[in-house]
Amino acid sequence: MAKSYYLKRTLIGLCAFFGIILAPFAYNQLFAAYQAPEVKLPTEAQMLTAGFGTTTCIENKDFMRQQHMTLLNDWRDWALRDGNRSYVSTDGVEYEISLQRTCMKCHTNKAEFCDKCHTVAAASPYCWDCHIQPEGYNEGN
Numbered sequence: 001m002a003k004s005y006y007l008k009r010t011l012i013g014l015c016a017f018f019g020i021i022l023a024p025f026a027y028n029q030l031f032a033a034y035q036a037p038e039v040k041l042p043t044e045a046q047m048l049t050a051g052f053g054t055t056t057c058i059e060n061k062d063f064m065r066q067q068h069m070t071l072l073n074d075w076r077d078w079a080l081r082d083g084n085r086s087y088v089s090t091d092g093v094e095y096e097i098s099l100q101r102t103c104m105k106c107h108t109n110k111a112e113f114c115d116k117c118h119t120v121a122a123a124s125p126y127c128w129d130c131h132i133q134p135e136g137y138n139e140g141n
């Protein structure tokens, strides 16, 4: 009885000890390991030519940085499942739901934009297996 009590306490102590020692590493793995690199943003002229009547992203930068994967997932579902091809942003601007005709019309430089982050983050979206890249891709900007 006494023996198992001490064993238990020792185990709890050991867990706490290693937990505290290892916490910073776990934290690093989870939150700090990925640092978004500098990416090439579209120029103002380019965005005006794209014809959306705006020179900012669809939603604000923090949202886009953190949520673009979710947004794109939603877009796909809305377009293909619900047949909805129109997205109204928080600012009230209407965009066509299209990876190629909306996102990539501003972000023409996939290599210096999408790919640059994804390489650092070791993420490899398989989107480009099917979604073709517009004419002049990666040449502009």
Ligand code: HEC
Pocket: 036, 039, 041, 042, 047, 050, 052, 054, 055, 056, 057, 058, 059, 060, 061, 064, 065, 068, 071, 072, 099, 102, 103, 104, 105, 106, 107
């Ligand atoms: C009208 C042009 C335009 C369109 C369309 C557009 N973007 Fe953006 N995007 C920008 C600009 C400009 C920025 C820089 C932040 C800002 O000024 O809003 C940006 C920022 C971002 C960022 C954050 C970059 C960083 O350094 O953190 C991501 C990710 C992104 N866009 C993805 C997308 C995706 C995905 C789509 C389509 C769903 C899209 N963008 C559509 C112009 C656009």
Ligand code: HEC
Pocket: 034, 036, 037, 039, 065, 068, 069, 072, 103, 104, 107, 113, 114, 115, 117, 118, 121, 123, 124, 125, 126, 127
């Ligand atoms: C500022 C950096 C940054 C930019 C710019 C960026 N991404 Fe990402 N993207 C990420 C990160 C980081 C992840 C991985 C997130 C995760 O694993 O939770 C990701 C994941 C994704 C995913 C989900 C992939 C998966 O396997 O889960 C898609 C789809 C995606 N990005 C599309 C795009 C497209 C399209 C562009 C260009 C228009 C773009 N991203 C630009 C940082 C970026």
Ligand code: HEC
Pocket: 072, 073, 075, 076, 079, 080, 097, 098, 099, 100, 101, 125, 126, 127, 128, 129, 130, 131
């Ligand atoms: C197996 C092939 C395939 C892959 C891989 C794929 N898609 Fe698609 N996607 C399609 C097809 C086909 C459509 C329908 C095109 C249409 O009806 O206009 C579509 C439509 C979409 C749409 C809405 C309409 C449009 O023109 O953009 C979005 C957004 C989209 N996909 C995003 C993605 C993203 C993000 C990825 C990667 C995470 C991805 N897709 C990977 C085949 C694919």
